[in-house]
Amino acid sequence: MQSPTPRLPQQAAVTRPDIDARLTVELASVVAGARRRALRDGDRQIDTAHLLHSLIETDPEVRDALGTGPEVARVLGYLVQRSIGYGLRWQGSVEDSGTVPVVRDPEAETSGWSPSAAAAMEGALERAELRGDARAGGIDLLACLAADAECRAVEVLRRAGVDAAQLSGRITAV
Template identity: 65%
Template sequence: MYSHHGPGLDLNHLADDAHLTVEVHSVVASARRRATRDGDRQVDTAHLLHSLLENDPRAYAACDAGGGQSARMLGYLVQRSIGYGLRWHGSVEDSGELPTVGEGAAPGWSPSAAAAMRAAVVLARRGGRLRADGVDLLHALAADPQCRAMDVFRAAGIDVGTFGDGAASHRDDSGYRDDGPVAS
């Protein structure tokens, strides 16, 4: 879905990356812990989605559509993390045929998860923001129809088209856009 071109994110050192908000840093750290705890060799898009829903209230609200859908998605994700529910056999992120991005003791990144992280930064830039937030990451996950996160959206009956315009979701009622601190 996404090309390998885009922002120069160092996926092995995202904790220091200035392209991401504090919330996304938390999501990344949580997704890495989740993958390690689950015994997975790579962080995939389902790990990112699970961590995103747990750590970013705005992303949770953006995909909920007022119908408890986010809670249903979390249920699928929790079942997956304890070995029940959705099975990923044969999916691209689990095939073992594609290399992970990154090396070392920490899990690497599935190609789809790495692409989603880069796409989130691109979405933020298109919206005139310096850093990608959780809603950008949510939109990036929803844009890849072949990733595990989309399997979760489909299983939970989530219409990703209801997420709305990414740039509009970053504005509050006053029209103010929270882009974080401005460099001087």
């Protein structure tokens, strides 16, 4: 009998062992949580909203960056609604904010990551490297998510009343 839970391919570019070694333990936990959430939601790929949800659940620095309790509660409320309501329109579609060219290659589309999520993860690694850190953390990923005005994570932030551009600026300035 076939499992009703879809399986995400494990060979995603952003989960190669050399990249895994460049993530903090906390960020590796965020990625694992986002993968579980995508599977549970029936999505083919981890997208930026999965990453945002897992970041907020896992990383206190990310919650602090988002602001006081009401902002975090509203964002989490929208993320929960995603799996039971408005997010259903995203199911079965590939998230592409246009920040990177989408390659219509069957292997690329089954990598397990949306193009926007993969770009955000790569950006987090680059951000840490520029800072001189060997490992990327959750705040690096949040900065990259907030900087992509067209990604699903920013749509969630916007709906919750969080100014993503201002958030990105605050994080980048630190």
